[in-house]
Amino acid sequence: MNPLNSAKYFTQPDTELIELAPGLKVTQDFLRTFPGSEIPGLIQGYLDMVEGRVVPHSEVLKILAEDAKQRGLDSESTSRL
Secondary structure (H helix, E strand, O other), rough: OOOOOOHHHHHHHOOEEEEOOOEEEHHHHHHHHHOOHHHHHHHHHHHHEEEEEEEEOOHHHHHHHHHHOOOOOOHHHHHHH
């Protein structure tokens, strides 16, 4: 199995990058495929990371489990949290 080389998408000279936040650049293809309602969360998460604000892994798992329950996607792996 060959790993996906994501770097090739950003090295093409004709790929125009769009800056969503200082230092956060994405392609138009990414914006077309990424849910528009989640872009503010992506930007905030990026800014939090850059500024050193992090959430413990266990807290992230709890948030994901709660989100899965709300969406009706509860499974054994999320119900253990």
